Amino acid sequence: MYPQRIEPQPGQESVWDYPRPPRLEDTNKHIQVIFNGVEIVNTRHAKRVLETSHPPTYYISPTDIKMEYLVLTPQSSFCEWKGRSGYYTIRVGEKEVQNAAWFYASPTRAFADIKDYVAFYAHFMDACYVDGEQVEPQPGNFYGGWITSDVVGPFKGIPGSWGW
Incomplete structure (x- = not known):
């Protein structure tokens, strides 16, 4: 059984309006990733993947x-x-987390634009930001989406969502 879609307010997107198969798009949102006090990412030239029931994943x-x-x-x-x-x-420094980020060296044709681009699991980082807002990691520790106030769910990864 699928969950009840949360109706987005003005300026918000519903993950239930995202496509399947997923869509890849450029974004000029300000993306920052902090780990052990060091800013390892600071860009306005990221790409995001949008897939039904998932918050955006930034590459x-x-x-x-x-x-x-x-x-x-x-x-x-x-x-x-x-x-x-x-x-x-x-x-x-002395802090490390294994398998905390991922990439595609030979992606499918539809995702060729993210070749070697890197996505980070927010739950492993000190903080990840989109336009200055600290993200909430997608639930479940399996998926890598980033939740911000402009995205509404419910999100895949919550208990009982595996079959969605």
């Missing part, structure tokens, strides 16, 4: 990331829409 070009803090891991997973992903451990 950042490696040119806008302090890549010296990312260490490639052997972890991989598969997305039916984007293809095989690779993962990074984030390490700043």
Whole structure:
């Protein structure tokens, strides 16, 4: 059974209006990622993936990331829409989190524009921001969407949502 869609207010988007298969789009929103007190991302040139029932996932070009803090891991997973992903451990000083960010080295044709772009799990970071607003991680620790006040759900990842 699908959940009851929350009606968006002016200036908001409902994740239930996002498409399936997902859509990729450019965004000029100000994206920041902080880990162990260091700002490792600060850009207005990100891309976001919008998929039914999921808050947006933001992908950042490696040119806008302090890549010296990312260490490639052997972890991989598969997305039916984007293809095989690779993962990074984030390490700043003595603090590190394994598989805290992911990317697609050879994405499907529909997602070719995010080749090597990196997405971060917000729940592993000190803070992630979209236009100055600290994001809330998508529930469930499996998905990587970022929830802000301009996006309404309910969101996949909450208890009982696995079958949506």
